[in-house]
Amino acid sequence: MKFSLSWLKDYLETDASLEEIVAKLNAIGLEVDTVENPAEKLAPFTVAEVLSAEKHPDADKLRICKVSNGSEEMQIVCGAPNARAGIKVVLGRPGDYVPGLDVTLKKAKIRGVESIGMMCSAKELELGDDHDGIIELPEDAPVGTPYVDYAKLDDPVIDIEITPNRQDCLGVYGIARDLAAAGLGTLKVLQVEKNDGTFESDVKVSIDLPEEAKSACTQFLGRRFKGVKNGPSPKWLQDRLKAIGLRPISKLVDVTNYITHDLGRPLHVYDAGKLNGDLKARLAEAGEKFTALDDKEYTAKGGETVIADASGPQGFGGIIGGLDTGCSDDTTDVVLEAALFDPKRTAFTGRDHGLITDARYRFERGVDELFIRDGMEIATKMILDLCGGEVSHVFEAGSDTNWNKTVPFRSERVKTLGGLDLPASESVAILEKLGFQVEGTDPYTVHVPSWRVDVEGEPDIVEEVLRIHGLDNIPSTPLPANDHKAGSTLSPRQKRARAVKRELAAVGMHEAVTWSFMKQEEATLFGGGSERLMVDNPISSELDCMRPSILPNLMQAGQRNRDRGADGVSLFEVGPIYLDDTETGQLLVATGLRAGQSGDRHWATAVKPVDVFDAKRDALAALAAVGAPTGNLQVFDEAPAYYHPGRSGTLRLGPKNILASFGELHPKVLKALDVDGPVVGFEVYLDRVPAPKKKGAAKGALSVSNLQSVERDFAFLMDRDVKVENLIRAVRGADKAFIADVGIFDVYEGKGVPEGQKSIAVYVQLEPKDETFTDKHIEEISDKICGAAEKAVGAVLRG
Structure with a gap:
């Protein structure tokens, strides 16, 4: 909001200096952004008269002018179409800075003719957009007078930042009213003359x-x-x-x-x-x-x-x-x-x-x-x-608005809310200067003026009193000394969020922070878009609905990175999603996305596109970071509809508790959001992960056995349609006392493997407890492993 000092004084009778006005504006919350005075940059320019204007011998559009500033005459070559003898102009001499051109004038030769100075246009002096001709002053303009004095340009322009709730200060009169209430002068009464008119309009x-x-x-x-x-x-x-x-x-x-x-x-x-x-x-x-x-x-x-x-x-x-x-x-x-x-x-x-x-x-x-x-x-x-x-x-x-907004006000609230012990009479006086009407005794009834649509309750009234009295006048109250070491202030939910952020960063992903809103059409693609989750006053028409998933925001952020040349993108965000408007409808979710290629180009490894297994690995890492029993999780091939139906799944603890979804994003979703594939993602629902049975967040020291561990490999034949996950679970449970780790290192189908079957090679790490394994002990455990595999999934050792 810009206004000049003279404009402000049309409504504010004050002797305050510019510096005092600026300081008071800042003090009452009307932050001054800039103060510019045209007189400062235009001070060297003077009123001059063109004595003669002759055609340039070597240029049809140039004229050689004799110009007088009252004390000397000088020759100026000018290309303005209105340059002619007898007019009064604004003259700049060598050494003068022309703000509109960002140049300092100096003597020069133009087409072989010396030119000393310049006759200026309004645009060149930043006084307007007119640059087709030089400024023509009235005939009575006194030659030799500083132009800023003649044009009365010594009028500083103040630009203040208006917060969205102070629409009453989007007019100079409102600003003057605030300054008057703050004691910087007297507000002049706004003159309104009623005119009844003389005829009936034919337009209605x-x-x-x-x-x-x-x-x-x-x-x-x-x-x-x-x-x-x-x-x-x-x-x-x-x-x-x-x-x-x-x-x-x-x-x-x-x-x-x-x-x-x-x-x-x-x-x-x-x-x-x-x-x-x-x-x-x-x-x-x-x-x-x-x-x-x-x-x-x-x-x-x-x-x-x-x-x-x-x-x-x-x-x-x-x-x-x-x-x-x-x-x-x-x-x-x-x-x-x-x-x-x-x-x-x-x-x-x-x-x-x-x-x-x-x-x-x-x-x-x-x-x-x-x-x-x-x-x-x-x-x-x-x-x-x-x-x-x-x-x-x-x-x-x-019809006219029936404005009647009242707010109860207890003067003691100025102290309890604002920390300022102010007499009730002073609070009332401030409010009345601002245009509020105060009725009754403490507690008062305050009638809010129609220009203050932002005032809704007692805290707003207290804010007005504090603002005008001066926030700098609130006494400083030191915090009480506390010699005790502060304990953790993070809630269990916050600790989970921090742990999963650290883990995802450790696996090479980059954290993103995106809006909690999105376009309703996009929310619908991800199972949201309910009218009950629409934002009443969105900051943008593109952000009108609460997000049911963080994936679309990450997809668009990832695409922006790929558009700028990134071969591979890996992003994550931990934040809320909104499934409905109930208390349980807001979930804390760790969401990640990988797009393009997996890993950087390297001579020792081949680059491959991201796939569903990248997403599964990331989801398991996130779950492990928050203490989920990853060894007991089951993989189901049912995932939300925005995932690819054949390349996605869910991780569940039991048949119903879905802890995570992962997979490749559906091609239709990629097309709707204009995102290039391949794109994989995961969502870990942190609120659904059960709390660890062990209390305390600190991890104990790693216990390493002094005895030599043993690793054995097994190659099983099993039906092609059987999930390998079931085999791994069976092997791990064959002897929980000594089996420390189980993993797959080879999958094979083809020559030497019966039709309809596959060969799965797993490694099993055995960890002794009290004594070194004997061959007999290892053989007993191996028999248990083979028996458990056959019983669980019908797997037999490959001959």
Whole structure:
């Protein structure tokens, strides 16, 4: 929010210096971003007169000008089309810095003719966009006067960052009100002159909205002006708009832009001669088109609030008007619009169509609903003063807002919530200066003013008191000394998250942090998208639904990396997913993704695409990190529908408790998200992992036997359709006292193996307890292994 110092003083009577004003703004929460004074960078430039302008002998578009600044004459070669004898100009001399060109002037020869200095355009001095010609000053401009003094440019421009809840400070008057309440001056009374008008308008307004969308536009006021004379605005108005970065257009348009920034009340003006009938606030139908004032064509998606005449939409309500009904210098009859538009629908429309305007910025945060009529009257006076003409009676649709928001306030809460012991009378005085009405005795009833839509409860009232009194005035209270060593503050859930993060990082994956929201269409692909999980006020239309899985976010992040040349991507995230809106519907999940190739290119190993076994390995590593009994898990080939049906599975503890899902992502899902394959992923549901039986998070020292371990290999023949997992489980359970580890090192089908069977080679590590194994003992264990394998899966030793 930009404003000049002189503009602020239109409403704030104060002797405070610029430095004091800036300090106070920061102190009351209106953070100052920058302070710029045009006078500082334009101080060297002076008013000068062109004495003569002759054609350059070697260039048709150049002129050789004799220019006087009152004390000396100099020769300047100029290419501006309006350079001629007799005009007053802005002169820069050698050594002067030209901000719009980012150059320092020096003597030069242009086509063989010496040029000393420069006559400047508005763009070159960063005073506007006009660069087609040099600045022409009025005939009475005194030659030799510093240009900043003549143009009264010594007017610092302050730019403050407005937080989303302070929409009341999106106008200069609101900022002045806050400063006055903070003791930096006196707020001047806003003058509103009521004008009843002299005739009945032939143009009317109406609101035509379905019951479920009544809030889209609740009030619509209009006024007809006739016989106005449009054209360039007076210098004071142009200067103010230029100071805050706006381009002056014409009197009618400049008035609406000025009031938007002056009072925070967006308005719009239509050329009445270009309207086709009355104006109506309604919802757009999908496919309706109009060309906006930014000269771009917009196609409605359906449901946007539009202001339309009989020929169709003439603008998005509260955002931007249409080009076809815009005002020009020839406009003589206009219709002025003031309306109330729904903040949420305004924000959605702006985001959907990529429109960022000053009107949208204010409406989506909430404007003062009771100021609509005063805003109309102030605009009426400005238009009549600047453009003349006659004005009609106000015509309207909808109804006035019944604003009556009250909040209970106990003065003691200033101390209990804010740490400031302040007399109740001082708290009341601050609130009244801010426009709140305080009734009764402590506890008070506080009537919230209509421009403070952000104030909802007692903590908000306390915040206002603290903010204006000064947060720096809150006494510092040291924390009590504590000589005791702090214990762990992590919950078991947090400890699990930390453990699994460390493990996944250790296996070469990179942690990502993504949004907890996603597009509803994407959520539907992963079993979500319920209306009960839609976000009421999403930060983007692409983030309107709570995520049912982290995989789509990681898939898109991975694809962005692959688009930038990454051959292989491995990402993980530990965070919540949202299956429903019940207490048990939010789960903590460790999700990982690998895409592209597995591992880096290396001379000693071949690079292969990622596959389902990579995902299974990662899932087991994550489960082991949080103490899951991985040796007792069963693999089922049933996985969520977004996995490939033949290349995925689940890890379960018992038949029902699914601890993890893993596998290759379904080709249809990859196509829908525009992600290149192959992509594999896993999801470990940390909340479903049972707590370890051993208490305590610390691991004991590793117990290593002093006796020599023994490893034996077995090659079993078994039916092709039997799961190898069942064989491994049977072998491991053959003698739990001495079998330390079991694994597969070969799988073979083909010559020498009967049809319908496969050969599985496993290694078994035997760990002695009290004495070294004898051959007899090893043979006994081997017999147990063979017997267990045959009994469990029908496996026999291969001959």
